[in-house]
Each structure stands twice: as structure tokens, then as C-alpha cells.
Amino acid sequence: MSKTRFAATLLDYLRKAQESKIEKEKTVYRQAIVKRVSILDLKGNIVVIAEKPKAAKKIYEALSYLGYGKVYRYSNIPYWVIKKGVLTITITPAAGHLFGLDTDERGYPVFTYVWKPLYMIEKDASHTRKFIELLRKICSNGDYYINACDYDIEGSVIGFMVIKNFGDVNKCYRAKFSSLTKTELRQAFNNLTSLDWNMVEAGLCRHELDWIWGINVSRALMDSVYSVSGKRIVLSAGRVQTPTLRYVVENNIARNLFIPLPQYTISVSILVGDMKYQLEYKGPLIETRRQAEYIRDKLRESRVLVVEDYREDVRKLNPPPPFNLGDLQEEAAKIYKFSPYKTQSIAEKLYLSAYISYPRTNSQKLPPTLDYRGILDNLAKIYQYNALVKTLLQETRGVLKPVQGPKEDPAHPAIYPTGIIPQKLSSDEQKIYDLIVRRFLAVFAPPARIAHKTIVLKPLTINGNISFQLTGQKIVYLGWLRYYYFHKPSEQGAPTLEVGEKVRILSVSIRRVFTKPPEKLSRIKILRWMESNNIGTEATRARIIELLFKRKYLKSTGGATEATSLGQGVIEVLTEYFSELTSVELTRKFENYLEEIRIMKRRREEVINEAKKTLLELLRRFDEKKKEVGLKLAWRLGIMDPPEKCLLCNREVYRENLCIYHFKALEALKEMYSEWRRREGVNWEQYVRELAKLKSTGKWVREVIKEIIMRKI
Template sequence: MKLYIAEKPSLGRAIAAALPKPQKNHKTHIELANGDVVSWCIGHILAQADPEDYDAELKKWRMESLPIVPQQWQLKPIARTRSQLTVLRKLVKQADEIIHAGDPDREGQLLVDEVIDYFKLSKTKKANIKRLLISDLNLPAVKRALTSLKPNSDFMPLSISALARSRADWLYGINLTRAYTLQGQKTGYNSVLSVGRVQTPLLGLVVRREQEISEFVSKPFFQVQAHIALSSKDAVAFTAKWQPSENCQPYCDEEGRVLVKALAENVVKRIANQPATISNIDSNEKQQAAPLPFNLSQLQISAAKQFSMNAKLVLDVCQALYERHKLITYPRSDCRYLPKEQLKQASGIVNTLANSSLPCNKPAQGANTSFVSKAWNDKKITAHHAIIPTEKSPENINLNTFEKNVYLLIVRQYLVQFYPAYIFQQTKVELLIAGGNFMSQAKTEKQLGWQVLFPKSNKTNNQSKLEHGQEQEQTLPPLTKGQLLHCQQGELIEKHTSPPQSFTDATLLGAMTGISRYVNDAAIKKVLKETDGLGTDATRAGIIDLLFKRGFLQRQGKAITATKVGVALITALPTMATLPDMTAQWEATLTAISEKNANYLSFMQPLTVIVNEMVQGASQQSFSGLPKVAFKPKRGKRTFQKKAVKKAS
């Protein structure tokens, strides 16, 4: 008997649909006509044992019992899914061959592996386990996957990486949460002070950002614009911005902005009604390729910007689109590339979208599937690929507003792969006026290419530039180097430095994915710049959501800020626990384990030492800033959105 073990019932039913009929459906499994069986986990059905499972004395939180470091790690059944575990135990024992069908990511690999290990299979039986990788629940895709089984042993590094992460989170979270909660209780705080290797540095980012905002003092700075005409008798053709020389640097800030008004006023007077000579022209044709398809984090960022959807809501919507509607491929992906094999389905997907009644039909009709973008790159693919639409038609599927918006974002990002590059002419003109250097830039579009799918009005674009202190786009007349023009007048522009903005859903996710910007160590920054982030694509939404549930974060409109409890916790913790450096380095090591470039012990042994040192230091921390009562977040937009998704699904 072959036994297929899926990660969840929906995946199990999709697998069974592609296998021999007739079938007998049971609550816990499906029997196939040929005697094989498809069963499933229900997410995690095993969990790390609690401290009291190792020693009953550890149920009571005491500083003297810390740190708690299991000598022999244990898993225990989750009570609500114990019956499913019992069924799987029986089926595994009867099976001649086992096919691992967990989700195609680090967590999905471990989830089924740990169940199999829990049953203590023989070495022979374990060595023969096959791996089934499914990222699309539609029947044709599942059938294709069933013909491409791989040895499960090939994915052991991925499983070990997930196991190391799970145990690291337990060690770090259990010990530091107990240590700092006990310290908080000494000041009368009445709730748990949760500490985690990812959640705490993320909270630290928000706290430090709010501190920067509160301490910020705005300062004026000054720019000079020269209004240039082709001759003294002509109207103004374009403007050019003054570039302060080295002699002006003592009057500028570190970003080169002029702080002395008198200096800028002097330049304005000097350039009025003066000749302007073009000292240099640099004009280049540039091409911009289409943006890559989405991974989960980039999709969450895009949905937050366009629809004000938080990360958890986007993930919930994606799960519905994947499991219930089968309109998209596996959503918990950290990859933005596609396997070349997928090109075989491209025409079918595009045709399906072109024949739909959704707004994506016209862009799909304009797509050219013979065009292959850089997204198709087998070398960039690991266990999963980018999130894209499936071959299933969206017609006659009742999508709610959130589902429709997210689906169309995914569709657009896929369709642009079949559009040509965006081509434009970038021109930079340098001028010499009364001994001062001025510069003007212009961009002329030559081919919109994929940008036709991202329409924007010039009014909106220029307004955005003004809000961010940038110059509006302008056109330049035909010019030549050495040409003599005329500066009709100078214009003094006074601006003020702006404080950093509070985090929003989009920018907080952006900070997690681009964590290298917040890392102090130059060596770690270099490693993380293009690879890792804070948390993973699959966990970031849950981490942000947890900080709200703990009462450490709150929403003020679109802004995400820290509560008094959140600020007090970060203030009390040692700096290393609140910065992303350490946990980012852990993520880099976990990735290295999954790629066979590091091992389990090289990660866990140093971690155990760090946890011990941090527990010992906890008693020295002051929690005087903690309120006596825990912060309770208000029910808001996110709760409403979550209910809407559940109702629609």
C-alpha cells in the first residue's frame, strides 16, 4: 500500500482527485481503488514539549530554574488533532511505501517529517520515502507533480533547518519570556512579557522609529532654481537646480543641503539675467525590465500600499485563493522566480485570463507568451516558485473584494512577464551660470512596454514628487554642448527637513524583508543585503499580528506605533535582544543549513551560550517604565476585515 501524507485535508483531497477511482472518503483519510491511501495532517499535529513535560517542577516560573535546555528534545501530540495522529500511526505501520506531501517550504517539510520520525520507522522504510511537491491544487498540475516524485532524503537539509529554527525559538522564547516576565512582576506588571528572536527586534524597530520622530527637530534648508530660456527674448524653456560647490560645504549639512539663507539669496541675485552655458550633456537610452512575479512578502507590501490590507489579511486571502478557489499557486513562497517548465502552461493561463470578464482580460489579450522574461530561471528555484495564477478560470467564482483585489495583483504581476521592456531616454544637462554649476534632468519615454499595465497620471506622479521634496518631471528642448542660453531669473526655494515616517503595514513588511538597512555589523549587512530578512515570508504576518495581540503595538490610522508596554519592554531589554543583527544572522545560518553549507550543531551550540548569558543578565534590567496593567488593543479594521474573509470563505 502507498500512503500519501498531505499537510492538510484540502491538499489531501486534491491529491486523491488525481488518483484512481472509485474512492472511499473517510473523515481522516481516502481509500483508493487500487488499495492506496491518502491521509493528512491538520497543520502541525505535534508540538515541542512544554518545560513541565521534561520536569514537573518547571511548571512554576522561577529565575533559579533558568535557563531550561532540554538534553533530549521531545515532541507531544496536540490535543485537538490527537485522533488524526492515531489514524496516521496505523496507516504508516500498514504502508509499504510513504509519499511525503507537505507544503513545498521549510515548515511543510518538517511538519510531515516530524510525524514520520515520531512513529520511529525502520531505516529501510524511511530511506524509501518519496517527496511530492505541489504548488498548484488544480487537477492538471497535481497530475504533473505525481509524475515527478523525488527522494525525500534530498530535502533533509530543509527539514533540519526548520527543526533548528523550531528549537531555537523554543529556547530563546521560553527562557527569555520567563526571565523578563518575572522581572516585570517585581514592578507590579500583571501580564506576560513575551520575548522572541524575531518579534522583539521587530518591536525594537518600531520603538526606535517613534523615538527618532519624537526627538526630531526640523531645520530649514534652501535651494536655488534657475529659469532658463533659449535666449533673452524667449519664454522659459526649463529650470535647472544649483549644485553647491566644495567652497559651500561649510554652510551645508551632511546631505549637501544649504542651511544659510544668505548664501542662497546671493546666488539668486548673481544669476539673474545672465548667460547660461551648457557645459555637459549626458543622454542615454535605458531599459527597465518588468518587475518579477510576487513572493508572499512583496505581495503583502503591494496590497498594503494599494488597498491598506495588513499582512495577516493578505495571507488569509491568499490561502482562500489557493485552497478554496484554486486560482493561485502555493502562496507562502519566498521565491520570485519560475521554473522554465512552467512556460508550457503560460499560454493556457494567459488565454484563460484573456477570456474572463475581469479587468485583467485586455492586458492578457495584449500579452505575448513567446516573450520570456528573466523570471524563468531554474537556478533560482528551490522547493517552490513565485505566486502566479493557475489555469483555472476565475469566471463564475464569487470572490469578495479582498480576494478579487489580491488575485488581480497576482495576475498583473504575472502578465507583465509577457510584455517588452520599458524604454526611455534619460538626459542630464549641466550648465555654468555666473561661475555656479546647475543641473537639469529630463526623461523621455520611448516605449511604455510593461508599464501600460501600471497607468498613472502625470498630476498624481508630480504631486508625489513634490511631497517627497523631488523636482517635477520636465521636458528639455534640443540642446548641444557649449550652447549659450539665458538665465532669466533665479528662484529661492525654502524647504524644511522632515522627520522619518511612522511605520505602516507596507513599510514594516519592507523593513523585515530589507533588514540589512537596520543591521549595524558591516559583515552581516553584506550577507543579508540580497538574501535574508527578519523572519520568513510564511511567518512575517503572524509575527506582526502577535505583537498587536500582546499589546506591544497599536494602530493610529495607518501608522503602526508602540504602546507604553512595548516601549518599556524594549527599554528594559539588553540592546542585542532588540536589534535585528543577531536574529538576522540566525536566519542566514538557517538558510545555510538548508543549502548544506552549515550544520545543526554550529547553530544550536552558540545559541545555547547566548541564551544563558541573556538570562543571567535579566536580573540586572530595570522595568520601572512598565504600567501596572497590560495594554488591550481595540477591535479595529483588521478584525472587521478578518471576519469579512471568513464570511466569504
């Protein structure tokens, strides 16, 4: 059959299947009873849908004890058949999402859409066609269907769409598991539940929200550019990606407009016996050199400090909780400089090989039903963990009670090693696996104990609350740090002193420091921001960040993540004219709606209707400003020149021959001059030349200073 004919036949098949099942599904959606059955209770042809071929193979290996099994291939895609009497189990893989939303309508707003095979929508999804052909063939002969895709809303949708289009959702069950070990898979298939409609509905709603948001706003942006330039430029916006991009843009703006302020601290070293110690200044902020010189001179005159407070204590340092995905991504970024997406991809590979549990989880808790001792005994068979496991069992006397974190996930526990011994891991895979194993060991270990000394010293000749501090610490008991050593505290010595004792000042100096700009962003900091604002999911956050790079909205500069001129331009326009589209609040509201669907407190239809209503109003306002929006975007894209260009860049003039950012930089320079003059006693020329030398001075401020020095401003 030709590709064109196959596509037409398939679409017709899907349409008829959808129409014939609509009434049946309405009945099923209302079911609230969760039936638990074993796969052995079923008769006839059972079709098991796995999310990917590797997962399908693991399921086959777990169920092969049931009867005679054999692997078959369709266009080089493996599927497995197990026969036992009147029972035939066919385990067939998907390739992740096989269906997506599409429309034949042009323009915007567009709210009419259908689910289609993904290869008909996306060019790079051509490989999914063979999977769809295979699943259609296998499902057509099914008596029962089991969704054995990952137990999250994405996996629920993947399996549901296959069964809905090629099988029968009224004869469907759900397999729930958190790892691909034989034990857990067998348990899952002996405790099948009815279809997880709540998860399916939440997943379908997320897809629909993302689609109607993305296609309408993206088309509106592209149409605005076309209306003024006649050029078709690909632009995109999204329900989650746009607020995330705005966060990066706002950070960039703050950094580029930053003007550091000078302040002072006093550096003092003391001599105790024959040991020299450096003290930390703990007094009030010293804003002027004159204040700093007064304190320095008084200390030099006195030559001694007196011990005002001396404390020794031993503090417990409790073990960290087991990993959820965000924690794992953060640790891998800190220790190995891995991007969140890379860490997630590696963790998913380890999961598909059954080496770790399901990684896309928010949970920091391990279930009491997990065989902790069995996992440890298996880990002990790996040479590098053998001694650690033995020590852990001695320290705990075999009583294995894990530290539990506050975060929970209704679907999966925290990430843990399954105990299956890995084979042929790459260097990067080994690093992630090692992090997970060591963290797992650490959660059972006792707290570390750290001996602390805190010494507060006061000058004799200065009134006020000026003081200096010396701290020391030493690890007296490693505890969990023996297993998870990546954050072992640095040890530093401190003398033993008594309150009232005088110590000799060895040296005193003034150190000028400067206020710091907002911190540079990294991929992991952006991901953590998304988490803290409850936008996106464990599965999607890292992917959204990478999408912003792919769209050329973000770039990496010297290890930091910054917005490109295009990314900044898109946010400028959307924030100025339609700030709701970039707001965290609106995105978070719909994320909360999705969670309410999952817990059956809200219906998908009402959420989609509210989203359509919101978008219609925003797009109506957009159309009123379409030309203004199009011009600004065309200027940012460099496909049209503004009537007047900024003296320092290609942006349009805002005021005084400067764009809005360079104008703001100039205004900030003028505003901060009086404070610099008060603190440093400098004139205008000295002020700008000082700022020009400082690396922390914002980029736009430095550019304005350069022109000031050249007498152009």
C-alpha cells in the same frame, strides 16, 4: 473516551512510539540516497498527509483517475479514499501544525521539553484534536506514508511529526510540488522521493530555537517584574521578534529626538516661447538666508540663464522580475495599502484553490520547464486578460523568455498564475490575483522605451558650480508597461534648446526647506528590513510583525507603525542589560546555522547546544540584575511608581528632573542652537518658538519646548 483519558492515552502512545523508533530513525538520518518512486509502485494501504483540507481535496481530485474514490468524514473532517486493486490511497488533512513544544518545568532556565499535541498546549488550538484523532486512526493501518504538505521546512515538520508519532518514518516518502494543479500533483506523485531529512532537521531546529529562546527570556522578564511587584504580568520576547522590535524602537527614538535644520533652495521659472517651465536647483547646499538672497539678487539682475548642456536619449526600462513573496507584499502595500500579513493570507488562499503557485518563496525565477504558452492560453479565456495575452503573443512572436531576477529559492520558483480560471473571488482576492497575472505577463514583454531630455542651465553673473536643471520624459513605447501599468512613469514636457542658447528668467524666489527626520515605518518597511537582515523566513516575517501588535508592543498611528510605551520599555531593559538578546547579529548567526542544517553542513544538536550555552550565560547575568530589570519594567507597565517622575511624563528621572529621553531632547536643543543661530540669526526664544511650529520637530523635543516656553525648564 473522556477528554482527560484520551489525552493521557495519547501522550503514553506518543512516548512509546518515540522510544521504539529512536534507533530506527538514527539509521534513516544517515541515508543520503534519494529514491524516486511512483505511488503506483507501492502496495497496500498508502496514507497521504496534506497540510490542510483544501489541499487534500486538490490531491484527491488529481489522483482520482487511479481508481474508485469516495469521500468520508470524521467529526465533519473530510478525508478521501481511492482504491485500485491491492492499492488503497487515503488522503488525510492536517490543520497546519498539530504538535508543539512544551515542558512541565517551572522557572528558568528550562531546556527540557517534549512535543505534544498542540491542543494540549494552546487554548485556541482545540480544533486540532479531531484532526489528531483522525490521523492516528488512519495512520495505524498504513503500510506506506507520503508527506504531501507544503514543500518548505514548516510543511516538512508538519508531515514528519504526524508520521513519526502515528506511522513509520522508515516507510515514508515526500511529494514535492509548487502548485496544486492536477498536472503538477500527478507528476509529484509519480516522482516521490525519500523523506527530506535536511528540511525536517532545519524545521525542528527552528522550532526548538524559537521555543527555548522565547520561553526563557519571557519567563525571566515576567519573573523580574513579579520579584519587585508581586504581580504576574504576561510579557514575551523572541529570537526574531525582539531584534525587530528594537529596530522600530530605535526609529521612534530618532524621530522623537529629531531637530530639523533650515536650509534654502532657489526656485526659478523660465519662459521658452509661450511655455513656462520650473527649474530644479542643482548647486551646493545653501545654509543661510544671506547666501540665498545673494543668488536670488544676482539672478534677478541677470534676467537670463544660458544652456550649458542639452541631452536627448531614449532609455530602456526593463521589465521587473516575477514576484517572490516579499515583492508581492511590497506592491500590494504600495498600491492597495494591504498589510504584508493580509497579502500573504490572500495569496495562500489563492494557492489552495490552485489559482497560483506556492507563494511563500524567495525566488524571482521561473523554470524553463513551466508551460508558459499553456498558462497564457488559459489566461486568455478570462475576459479582462484576453486582449493583453493576444498583444503579448504578437509582441513576442510567440517566443516566451521571461525576465529572471537575482534571488533564488531551492524549493520553489517565483509566484505565477497556474491558468486555472478563478471562481467567485472576493474584491481583495481579485486585486492580488490581478497583480500576479499582470506581473506574469510583464516578465515576457519587451522593455519600455522612455525618451529623456536633460537640460542644464547656468547663470551668467555668478561664479561657482551653481546650476539649474530641467528634465522631460515621454513614453515612446509601452512594452511591459502595457501589462503592468502600476508604475508607469509620469510624462513631462521640456523644450528643445541648443547649448549656448539664452533663456529668459520669468521669476526667482527663495524657498526655505528643512532637513527631514528618519522615515516613518510601515509594516512593509519593517518586513523589508527583516529580509535585508536575514532574520525570519518568508512564512514567518509578516506573522511576527502581527504578533508584536497583538502583544501591544507596536501600534498604528496615522498610518505609521510605532512602538508602544511597553514595547519601548522592554527594549530599553534588554538593550541596557542584555544587548545580545536584541541584536540582529546573534539572530542572523542562528538563521545562518539553520540554512547550514538544511544544506547538511551542520547538525541540529550542535546548534541547539550552542543556543543553550549562549542563553545560560545571558540568564546568569540577568539574574544578577533581576531587581533593576524588574523595577524598570514595573515602572514602564505603570504597576509601580518610580521614586521620582519626569517633569513631562511618567518615566523615572534621569537628570535635571527629566527622564532620559526628555533630557536627551533638552541636550539636543542646546547643541543645535548654535547652528540655527549661524544659519538664521535667531535668539534662543525665536529658535524654540520656530521649532515648536514645525511638524517635523520630534515629539519629545516639542514637549521640552513647551515647558521652556512656560518657564518650567
